[in-house]
Amino acid sequence: MQAALPIALLVGISLLFASRRSSIRLSEVAWPIDLSDILRIGQSVMDSRNAHGDPHYGIDIFAKSGTRVRSASAGTVIRVSDGRQSNKESSKRAGLWIDIRGDDGLIYRYLHLGEAFPSVGKKVNVGDIIGVIATANTSGLANDPHLHFEIRKQDWTEVRGSYGDPIDPLSMLPVRKG
Structure with a gap:
């Protein structure tokens, strides 16, 4: 006993x-897209992206082009990158994107934007509008407009050659009803 x-x-x-x-x-x-604007949720973390088995490190949230993208976490913008005209294939696939270091230390990534509003160093709060979803095939190689949303344990480092391990955003986002 x-x-x-x-x-x-x-x-x-x-x-x-x-x-x-x-x-x-x-x-x-919080959800980076207003729930009423979400058409569907596509691939999730670690799904195979193509016949080659390349992992998918986030979730795809489909919505109409021009839909506002909001900061899912309070934090600081650490990167605004425009790969749309890049010669580097991975940058071209990502299109215009924003990385935010959350106050919790995680990295929140928003890819396939048509516009990005904050600049590097800007502090953002949960729900602040940080950009809009691009028209299909104008920011990345997507046939349907969507936001690719990732949460990573660490930021990019040259030594590692990648971001930290992915976290499934669905495990951290509030449960979507309906």
Whole structure:
């Protein structure tokens, strides 16, 4: 009986911290597209993007071109990159994009924009309009207008040659009803 009490106490404390952590995340992260504007959700994290098995590191949120894109997290804009005219294939595929370092330390990425409003160094709050979705095939290689939205554990580094591990945005976003 004495051994059961400490185990029950540890389980209870673990559950308390787990529920606090998830409620903090949910209150800090919001959908980057107004729910009423979302037509559908496409590929999700780690789906194979093509016949070659290339992973998909975010989710595709389909909406009409010109739809406003909002900051999903409070943070600071660390990158605004326009790959639309780039000779580098990966930049061209991403189109115009914004990276925001969230106040939680995660990197929030918004790809396939038609316009980007904030500049590097700008502080943004949850819900601030940061851009609009591009017309199909004008910002990336997408046939349908959409926002590619990623959450990464770390920023890009030359040493690693990539961003940190992806986090499924659907695990952090509020549950969508309907």
